[in-house]
Amino acid sequence: MKTGVLALQGDFDAHRRRLEELGAEVVLIKKPEQLEEIDGLIIPGGESGTFLKLLGEDGFAKLKQFVLSKPTFGTCAGAILLATEVENPAQAGLGAIDIGIRRNAYGRQIDSSIREGKLGNSPLEMVFIRAPKIVRVGEGVEVLATEGADPVAVRQGRTMAATFHPELSEDLRVHQAFLSMIPDVEKTRGTFIGKSSLSDELEQERRQKDKE
Numbered sequence: 464m465k466t467g468v469l470a471l472q473g474d475f476d477a478h479r480r481r482l483e484e485l486g487a488e489v490v491l492i493k494k495p496e497q498l499e500e501i502d503g504l505i506i507p508g509g510e511s512g513t514f515l516k517l518l519g520e521d522g523f524a525k526l527k528q529f530v531l532s533k534p535t536f537g538t539c540a541g542a543i544l545l546a547t548e549v550e551n552p553a554q555a556g557l558g559a560i561d562i563g564i565r566r567n568a569y570g571r572q573i574d575s576s577i578r579e580g581k582l583g584n585s586p587l588e589m590v591f592i593r594a595p596k597i598v599r600v601g602e603g604v605e606v607l608a609t610e611g612a613d614p615v616a617v618r619q620g621r622t623m624a625a626t627f628h629p630e631l632s633e634d635l636r637v638h639q640a641f642l643s644m645i646p647d648v649e650k651t652r653g654t655f656i657g658k659s660s661l662s663d664e665l666e667q668e669r670r671q672k673d674k675e
């Protein structure tokens with residue numbers, strides 16, 4: 464079971480460290496062919512327009528095929544890439560998660576900040592850097608985390624997106640929630656961290672819903 468981090472630009476190395484702290488085997492993805500080796504992928508922050516340029520048409524098509532079939536987590540620019548609709552300005556999205564997202568939505572004055580939001584019902588430190596805002600949440604998209612009134616981490620099926628940078632905080636719960644979506648990790652999840660985690664909470668919620 465291998466987890467990839469797209470390593471074209473941006474803060475991919477911080478994601479690698481977080482995943483390794485959780486015991487995952489990480490592959491830095493620099494070429495589209497490497498996508499064949501991995502079971503899940505993180506698309507890091509950076510500049511989404513630059514990602515599109517670096518990917519090119521072929522890279523975009525291969526990445527799209529991957530994100531539509533395997534667990535993927537996009538943070539900040541990565542969340543922008545995964546969205547169905549991108550504005551300010553409009554640009555192509557991979558369409559893996561049914562959200563509308565507005566780039567650089569906080570303006571220059573609060574360009575970057577560390578704020579406290581909520582992951583489920585628990586407080587979570589969130590680092591925002593020229594962050595986008597999720598302006599539309601489609602049906603079937605679950606909100607995992609909020610900051611004030613805004614959804615800041617969402618999930619649909621095998622796709623997760625966050626507008627903040629969990630890789631820049633010590634808290635591992637968001638990465639753990641992502642790893643728990645990769646099937647083989649699910650089986651050995653208990654070995655990662657003993658305490659109750661978001662993935663456990665979500666699992667319980669899911670079971671509860673199934674009962675209802």
Ligand code: GLN
Nearest residue numbers: 508509510511539540593
């Ligand atoms: N502002 C960047 C973009 O539009 C995202 C910033 C980030 O990833 N930290 O793509």
